[in-house]
Amino acid sequence: MTALQRRLRKTLTELRAAGTHKTLRHLTGPTGPVTRIEGLGEVLVFCSNNYLGLANHPAVVEAGMEGLRRYGAGTASVRFICGTFECHRELEHRLAQFLGTEAALTYVSCWNANEGLLPSLLQEGDAIVSDELNHASIIDAGRLSRPATRRVFPHGDVAALETVLGELDAAPVRLVVTDGVFSMEGDLAPLPELVAACRRHAATLVVDDSHGVGVLGAHGRGTPEHFHLPGHGPDGVDILTGTLGKALGGAAGGYVAGPAAVIDYLIQRSRPQLFSNALPPTVACSAAKALDILEHEPERVAQLHANTDRMRHGLRRLGYQVLDSPSAIVPIMIGASARAIRLSEQLLDRGIFVVGFGFPVVPEGAARLRVQLSAAHTDQHIDTALDAFEALRADA
Numbered sequence: 001m002t003a004l005q006r007r008l009r010k011t012l013t014e015l016r017a018a019g020t021h022k023t024l025r026h027l028t029g030p031t032g033p034v035t036r037i038e039g040l041g042e043v044l045v046f047c048s049n050n051y052l053g054l055a056n057h058p059a060v061v062e063a064g065m066e067g068l069r070r071y072g073a074g075t076a077s078v079r080f081i082c083g084t085f086e087c088h089r090e091l092e093h094r095l096a097q098f099l100g101t102e103a104a105l106t107y108v109s110c111w112n113a114n115e116g117l118l119p120s121l122l123q124e125g126d127a128i129v130s131d132e133l134n135h136a137s138i139i140d141a142g143r144l145s146r147p148a149t150r151r152v153f154p155h156g157d158v159a160a161l162e163t164v165l166g167e168l169d170a171a172p173v174r175l176v177v178t179d180g181v182f183s184m185e186g187d188l189a190p191l192p193e194l195v196a197a198c199r200r201h202a203a204t205l206v207v208d209d210s211h212g213v214g215v216l217g218a219h220g221r222g223t224p225e226h227f228h229l230p231g232h233g234p235d236g237v238d239i240l241t242g243t244l245g246k247a248l249g250g251a252a253g254g255y256v257a258g259p260a261a262v263i264d265y266l267i268q269r270s271r272p273q274l275f276s277n278a279l280p281p282t283v284a285c286s287a288a289k290a291l292d293i294l295e296h297e298p299e300r301v302a303q304l305h306a307n308t309d310r311m312r313h314g315l316r317r318l319g320y321q322v323l324d325s326p327s328a329i330v331p332i333m334i335g336a337s338a339r340a341i342r343l344s345e346q347l348l349d350r351g352i353f354v355v356g357f358g359f360p361v362v363p364e365g366a367a368r369l370r371v372q373l374s375a376a377h378t379d380q381h382i383d384t385a386l387d388a389f390e391a392l393r394a395d396a
């Protein structure tokens, strides 16, 4: 056996011993509030990012098929050669309009958008300052921005951020980067305070709103709308990134939205734009339709909030320790990793699909079940899940 194989086997054995080795479950039909898992049958889904129930919406599916028929399977090119189709312009225009920014640019994922954005903006001598709980794609994008100084501030701690920014006064460009909604806690970045801190230190605020867009604000425009911040100008967030793979259709894709100069610069310099295929037209067409539906049916957002409240209150009534937030992520604090994993398996045995997260995704002793709601859940779906949680209460 080669050294590599020995090392991989050792790690895999350790993961199995720790109970954190992942096995993939196979869905045999579309995702929705209800789906089917191979070998298990029908389950209620409370772990998907399909916040608005649009992933299998007939009009979203049809728009994708129309895009497929009209434009074919893909672009067979990067954007600047011959891979920009009219559906890209249409979607980017709609995204900018929806978010209130000057312009937007799509990527094949938000991971890709973060990695395409941060390294291309930062040069030697600049600095990037990141919330400690930021998404992995922001952490990796920061690593790719290597000639720039990288600093981390304690989660949501604006005073600590200002201290760091003060120490970085010599850096010509300082980017402050944060998730809008943090995926493991469900809590929000304090955007108004972050905007104010960035203005005081002439820093640029970048917000990845992947779990916020479609979820927060009366129109689902995301965390900035929740805080009544404008989409552009000095009183708002400077640059937004987000995904099309969660609330906005769930297929794939991401975007950067912000000033026209940023977008034009990314078209010139962002490496995924220059060296990797464009978003497939099918996905662009589905995402545009998802935006369309959200704009015409903002009541989906209200329904999502009502569903989240019903679940959170129900869990509290049963005595579970649940974190509070306006997002659609409801973390149930369990403690030990093994217990969280066992509970998620017992829930699945009862047809309730909820995932447990333990160390190293969250700190040891802070393992949790993460319940995610969708506008497509009915009261009955939620109550069925609560019945299962009640039956397992003694174990939790």
Ligand SMILES: *Cc1c(COP(=O)(O)O)cnc(C)c1O
Binding pocket: 108, 109, 110, 111, 112, 135, 137, 179, 183, 208, 209, 210, 211, 242, 243, 244, 245, 252, 253, 254
């Ligand atoms: C889910 C998520 C991503 C990844 O989005 P993809 O489009 O699937 O790559 C990036 N950032 C944050 C904050 C996320 O929650």
